[in-house]
Amino acid sequence: MPDTDMAELSSSEYALFASVARIRRVYAGESLFRRGDLGTTMYVIASGLVELDFGEDLVSKSLGPREFFGELGLLIGDHARSADASAITDGELLELRHEEFERLVERSPELISHFLRRAIMRVVLNEQGLIRRLRRRNQDLQAALDSLRATTHQLSQTEALIRSDELTGLHNRRGLVQHLQERQRNHATTGLGLLLVDCDRFKHVNDEHGHLVGDRVLQGVANILRSVAGPGDLACRLGGDEFCLLVKADTRDEVMRYADFVVGTAQGLMQMSQATPLICSLSLGACLVDLDGEWNDWYARADAALYRAKRLGGNRVEWQDDTPAPA
């Protein structure tokens, strides 16, 4: 049964209601009640149009002659109105309170019981419509959330790609800068060691065996650094054949243990290499860093040590205590 039919009284019902109701004259724009008001009166439209506005994104309803509204206030008593009701045009309404309705029940119980059944059906259908709308809105929200999650996932993947080196999967310089900024923001100024790592005579590997073998050697170096880095440490390819490793360490001995392991592992792998190299020997400059300082200072300190390691023939670690004075 369509909703509009259910809201409209039959001729006999209308005549019955009219026989006991008070007539109320209304004017276009006049408010009859507002959402949330407690009400005990129901209305039947004698002439003119009335709008029911249920608020939010619910569809407003326009009612015309012989249609009724506000019946829950009368039947339940002091029911909070679920809509704003206002006159769209000038017109007349039949107004019924509880006393008048009692009189109708006495006068024509059959008609009133039919009216009540319809009123209940209308409430139930409205409720079902509301549930359907809420379900649809829930599904829309779910879909929006899913797409938001997918976008966030894509964004974090893109962000991770921007921070990593394509060839080795280690952090790149951008990743290193972000990592340092994050540490400084979190005041993670506890001891750190810096290892600056450079491949020895890497140009020769490229020249002798080709670029692809050179790439594999760089990946081999990255794998050693990755295996050394613990949670919170950072392995980074600074560019070309130059890498660095930031490790949690409070003393020179701790940093040197990491450094010796890196150089020793490369030496061990070189001994296992066949005609095609999988790794090359490494030179390391090592130092302790203080996160109150600057990356440039730490880099200069480690680079001075690395320079010495290279001058001494490579395949070794050199240590630097203080940042060298600029030349």
Ligand SMILES: Nc1nc2c(ncn2[C@@H]2O[C@H](COP(=O)(O)OP(=O)(O)OP(=O)(O)O)[C@@H](O)[C@H]2O)c(=O)[nH]1
């Ligand atoms: N295969 C490969 N080679 C690269 C890549 N990036 C830089 N290179 C090469 O790495 C070489 C680095 O050479 P150099 O800086 O002279 O260093 P080196 O030959 O190791 O010399 P020393 O450091 O003095 O021992 C250059 O020949 C670059 O072309 C890369 O992604 N893949």
